[in-house]
Amino acid sequence: MVALLLVTLLTGQSCQDLLTEKVITDIGNDYINSPVGLEDAVKASYSYLRAYYAQEMGMTMMQMGTDTYTHGADGSYKKWDRYESNLDGRDNWVRTLWREYYKGINTCNAVIARGPNIKGINDATLKTRIAEAKALRAHFYFVLVQHYGGLDLRLTESEGPITAITRSSEEAVYTQILADYTAALPDLPATSGEWGRYTKLGVEAMLVKVHMARATRSFGGGSADFAKAEQYGKNVINNYGRALVTDFSELFQLGNDENSEAVFSIQFSYDLLTAGGYGNRWHLYYLMEYDTQPGMSRVLEVGRPWKRLRPTDYTYNIAFANRTDDARYEKSFYRSFYATRAGTFPTFLDKSKSAITVAIGDTAIYMPGWEMPAAERAKRPYQVYTPSMYQEKQFAVLGKWLDPLRASINEVRGGRDFMITRLGDIYLNVAECLIKQGKAGEAVNYINPVRKRAAYAGHQNAMEITADQATMDFIMDERARELLGEGHRWTDLKRWGKLVERVKMYNTNGSVNIKDVHNYRPIPQEQIDLVDGGNANFPQNPGY
């Protein structure tokens, strides 16, 4: 009685009401049914892109175990380079990519299904948002299908725990991806006010990729797919007012994320509140251990060396063999390290002298990328590291992703955008499509602009190629030069059917174990274990 009185006084509620749970801090699921909720769900769909791109996961899955890059000294994912037996369905990245991208897909499904029923939203806006969700859904499926093959083709939002799940064919997934992208295309603006959203430009560029990938699949359309990809590629090049940047260096200049060549980029910024724990982290992975070297210490201007990836000898000696005409080695690699400590230090790798004496700001290490003779090195007051000295900790450093604008030296969350594709990439894709259709003569028109742009001043003509040189082998090397470390290599090798061959040829770590089965990644074991019927309904990829 007294108690009941007190209850009423304290809460102003009857006893039964007390047990009703009201959500206050969090937002309930119905929010998406409102105009602003729908907008937020679309924004949320974009955020899942980040789980893969510009993270260690993407670095491992796109660059490791290829002909251009092998593992460095550090990290727990060398098995991806070595294709070892413990790269199986329990691997962290195998599971994380699947999980995070299906979260994105589920969010897109919510937008696509609920959107049409929402009142009070401008029709044009609604159309655009649903088209964006379709493009994003296609995007998630495209990344997944390239790695895993056939998938759970899930096109409706999951409500309640679902376990009756089967595995669709790879072909069905490609069909759906093309359906989504083509459905989105007419409803999107050509270019958008908000940089980073899906536009017609982005969709057409992705359609190039999807058709090219499908063309080489057993169920694919071959030349028909290449022809479609060619057409979309030409649209990208001609219809949107985009242009190759004049100087190759501009592509990865800090603050030049929105350059004229960028087609579709994953967005990052230096406002850490919007980083969501991600940030562009690729500044970490290509950097060698410079900070323990004589005269050096760790500085923000250079970065934090996680030494995950080092170039293979193929990259030094074959892809970038021409350093006279082609400026891309110089413009892709970070070659001079400036002293941050003054004094006399015993030399480390360059034994052409026993010690160097440097003042702060002097060159401490120079890495020319070619085998400079000892006599020449001895003349220099700094150490010269040449390819024969390279090992797992010290190697040529790809400079494209270094990010000295981060908040502090050991901050891992960088703010650079991550270009999924750029015009240079699309030029070479169109060239590839043309070669595949036997039109090498025309392909030259899409290769030479890229090569001439890459030339040292006065060497443009030397960079030009002729129709007989426009072969697939040339394309493979050219893409290594133009797009080194930009995240295309593993899917390129897979598309070309050259993954096993070229890894065996050029990647000594990967050559031991790689087999044809490695053209697909394992399906996450938990997915197989948790669906009804297990492996019978959701079979693991062969070989895992």
Add this chain to the structure above:
Amino acid sequence: MKKTGLKKISNVLKRRIRNNALIRSSLGLIFLLAGFQSIAQITGTVNGDEGDVLPGVSVVVKGTTIGTTTDVNGKYSIAAPTNATLTYSFVGYIAQEVVVGNRSLINVSLVTDAAALEEVVVIGYGTVRKSQMTGAISTVKAKDITDLPLENTQQALQGRIAGVDVMQAGSKPGTQPRVVIRGRRSFSAGNDPLYVLDGIPLSTGTGDINPNDIASMEVLKDASATAIYGARGANGVILITSKRGTKGKPTVFYDAYYGASKAINIIDFMDGNQFAATKREAYRQANGTIPGDDLIFTAVELESIALGRSTDYINGLMQNGSKMNQQIGFAGGNDRSQFYMSLNYYKDNGIIPGQDYNRNVLRVNLDHQVSKTIKIGLSSFMNYSIRNGESFNPLGGAMRENPLGKPYNDDGTLNFLPTEDGLRSNPFSELVDGALVNQRKSNRIFAGIYAEWDILKNLKYRFNFGPDLRNDKYDNFQGTFTNARRLAPPAASTANGNVFNYTLENILSYDKTVFGNHKLNLTGVQSLQRDNTEFNSISVSGIPSEVQQYNSLGTASIIEGVSSSLSQWTILSYMGRLNYSINDKYLLTATMRTDGSSRFGRNTKWGYFPGAALAWNMSEESFIKSVPSIDLMKLRVSYGAIGNQGIAPYQTQGLLSQTQYNFGNSAAFGYAPGTIGNPDLKWETSTTANVGLDFSLFRGRIYGSLEYYNTNTKDLLLSRNLPTSTGFSLVTTNVGKTRNAGFEGTISTVNVAKSNGFKWSTDFTFFTNKEQIVELAKGKVDDIGNQWFIGQPLSVIFDYEQQGIWQTSEADLAASYGGLPGEIRVVDQNNDGAINADDRIIQGSGVPKFSGGITNRLSFKNFDFSAFIYARLGQSIRSNYHTSNNTLFGRYNNIDVDYWTPTNPVNKFPKPNQNQESPKWNSSMNIFDGSFVKIRNINLGYNFAENIANKLGMQSLRVYTSVQQPAIFSSFISKYGGSDPETDFDARLDGNVTPAVWSATFGLNVKF
């Protein structure tokens, strides 16, 4: 049986008395006082109330130490002044006093002490005489707490109560040990017991309670005892009763101790030479050669090697700790009002600089008889505590730091970057005052208010209201010269957690004796508890000036995070209990409780939890009553169901998660489906069957309890994994079953009790619990992803099994597994020629097979001595020292292990390798046997004689000295040079734990 037993004891006693005669008489002389007029020789016989003669009865002249004991025929002889009083005492009997007067023959008959068995035990919503207890309940009394320097309530339970596991890794000041009663039942709903302080269930722990204010702690273990707390009783209930005032002259008491502590069993790390040798080995090339030092070491390392400079950061950082406790209190009252007040200050300065804890508690307990039938009272405390270093430990940095650095500049100042390593900085820099703050300030106000109304003679109403308000403020600051910032501008954060929790209860109880010897007690309870938890935090970086620390977040240049939240839950309960006894011989308890929880779905809010217990006081039956050696023999059985609601609120709802993105430079926060709700969530239910035996033999010489129980838990609140292609990984559902079955015993013996005051008693507790998973989401199928296995404890160590190290002669076989000589070789369990996830096996768990404690107490005249030994046996641990501080990478300092080299083909630790951050399969080498025996406490006290205390103006004075944890016995220490292996059930021994300590304490207890 009784006769021979007693005869033996009396013979032993006689021998000892002879030996002590000299000491007795000399002591007697010393204390012989002038007031004794004439001395007479008195003789007599002492009998028991059943007519038998009692040998070994102590006969003492009151107020002196002059005394003797009765012989085997119960006879005694003693010299005493005529005005003296003789005290006759014997275990199990009520002591008797007789004034000598002019008599020379005094025969005495002692009456059996039933009161020892008639101790009152606190149970949920009431009390019961011990002999009438039907449930499995164990008690810790105030004396066990006050006599020792205890830091928290949990410590008082460790090893002293069978079935209760109290676990604490390391010695970080302010750490609250984890308490688990009778094993774990639940994966996600929590396994912590419910604490009830003076009738009010606590929602925010017992860390703020001053242990010296505790009168008793009762641990309710079986379903019958805990069913009364239905909703939250599944993990056992610990009832804490605080001290209250009593009628009579007010007393003032002062208790204090001071102690010094030192680290015990620190793991040995490498010095400069050892590290250099390891680094050279790490650079060994494939062809077996090691390059010159100039290709291995950096400039500063070369300098250190040349100078022979090596820095021991660990010992340089560690300090002697200290513990101090002071308490002053007042208690007293008259017929109508009683009070108890105390003020306590406790301070623990850890062995690591920057880690300390201090607690200030004021307690006020009041009782007042308003009228003949109405009584009101208060049980309250206020707390203010400050804890530093809760989530920061500079030791980790010191353990990693390369010993070949240069910690000081030539001018003697600290060198922030002792090496070229880009991740490391000088661990000593973090000890500079103000460089780093990690502080939690807590305030708590708890008030249990009650009113009691005797409505009728047998009918009583009680009202409880218990508001509990707690505020925690966490402040962090990391200056420029810390490893976390490493020369970047300072960062800071502050967070506030605010909990307001209140309980309201209406209790009706009815007590009546019917049909002559039938006693009936009925209790009805209606209870409501509501909790409101608010939280807010902000973290920033770019604080302009170090002196601002965390006090001016607004001036920071970057805001890294801002958040706030509110979470509420409510429980509404109705409970009824019937106690019925016939002739005190046959006892029945039946309870029924129903609880409604806001955390569950609309249709499943309410849970119903019945319980019943039967007890049979066999010793009241005539056929046992005739056996004089049996004082008490009581058999108990109970069966009941109890619930667990321990999931976070809002699990039944489908919620959205916030996401972060940006388009160009504009932020793009979004919301995506985050959780799948489950509107059918309901209570987890544990059903326990318990059989217990309480016994007391030979007039209290041997007494104790034995229990066997079997607890089945079903409808586990389990985060069930979903195929992640649904867009969700987890959904909380009621699936799965667990079982805990165990045997536990508490046995106390009085080994020696002599007339001269020498007494030796032993308390022995032990228990063994088998915790196992019975069913999971897919039935009796293992869930390897979560490492849950049917028939195994709730957590196990599941990993590759180390077979040794690949030796040079095994190079070819090693290569087939992708290994090299010197690398760890793990067992290919399925012999498929490759090592992958299928080769992992279960290698023990953190759950002990046996735990127990032995306390030996000796007292002689004014001295008291106790020694407490605690053991946990049969569990395994994962020593993260052996992974995170054993990378053999040549970059960070390493524990000093005997690693493999071509000329040192050992089989445990692999070869160092500069090109890997940690050895492949390194987690296989951190699994160890975690069994240990600890000497927890040795305590020696001296009670000053009353007259001396009186002369000093005191009622009583006791001084004591004690040593805590002087020794730990464990193969992990003796064989592997490890540290204290005590961990939680998760078996994780953190590589950056604050090391365990031993300490020496001096204390005093004074009453005025």
